Amino acid sequence: MNQRWYNDEPPTEGRGRSAKKRAAEAVEELAKRLVALPEAACRKLPLSADLRKELQLARDTEAMGARKRQVKHFAGEMRRREEEIEAIQTFLEGTDQVNLQARREFHHLEELRDRLCEPATFAEALDEAMQACPSLDRETLSGLARSVHSSADKRAAREIFRRLRDGAVKS
Template identity: 45%
Template sequence: MESFRETAPSRSAVKRRAQQIEDLARQMLELGDSEVRRLGWEAPLLEALRLARETRQHGARKRQTKHLAALLRRDEQALAAAEKYLDVRSGRRQEQVKDFHQLEQLRDRLCSDESQEEALHEILLLFPGCDRETLAALGEDFRTSGDRRAYREIFRLLRAGAEKGRP
């Protein structure tokens, strides 16, 4: 009896895992059709997902989501594929947010009197395709007149430089 207790998960652990799978099923409802096709799920899972998406009433939708979660609990491969896909998708999103914040910080530093030169230097190291004179002029415009158009234009130029790629 000792070995069974050591290997079997507790009731609470089983319930936590079931709740995680149900949360994953809710996230799957948000995905587009092209994203779902990449998962390579079989017909019963795809049908359950389609039905849950089409159901509009709250109680019925909740029931369909629980049904999808139950099917996922039975199909380890489909569950693993969904978890992996959502992890990768979440990682990409976090990377985009991080890059966006970096561009905002560079723009703010470029628009401040104290750190303009070092910000310009860092921008040109990170994004060699950016035009130094244009960025400096726009930064100066913002500092002297407070022109928000220049502020937005700096961000557009930085984003374009980031999309061209880093060295």
């Protein structure tokens, strides 16, 4: 009596219960993410009219329990439209890349400002800033940096960052 407790046959081309649950949970996480998006981003989403209505209903629901149910309902509606889910994910990935690039630029400008505010790295940072943003006024930037060097003037440090940001946008 040789009983086997496992299946020798390779798995068939079908989705098991666990795979279906994982897919449903992924769509629900996507629905939560869409509900949490700012209004301006929601308007740009590639949604059909009925999904847009469901999204707005979920966003407008304020009570926590009701909101969770509404998000689950919205996710259920989304699961019926796989092609729209793919379009939404592609849109969000593009948005994420844009946000990531903006964050990197912001951090670079902060780092450049910090180097300008440090007397030891000022000269090198000033040359880098002038190469990156030729529209900057070298004398004004130097004066602001001297103010930071001499008296740790936070207002001048903020003004340096503003000028770097504005110069980077113009370039």
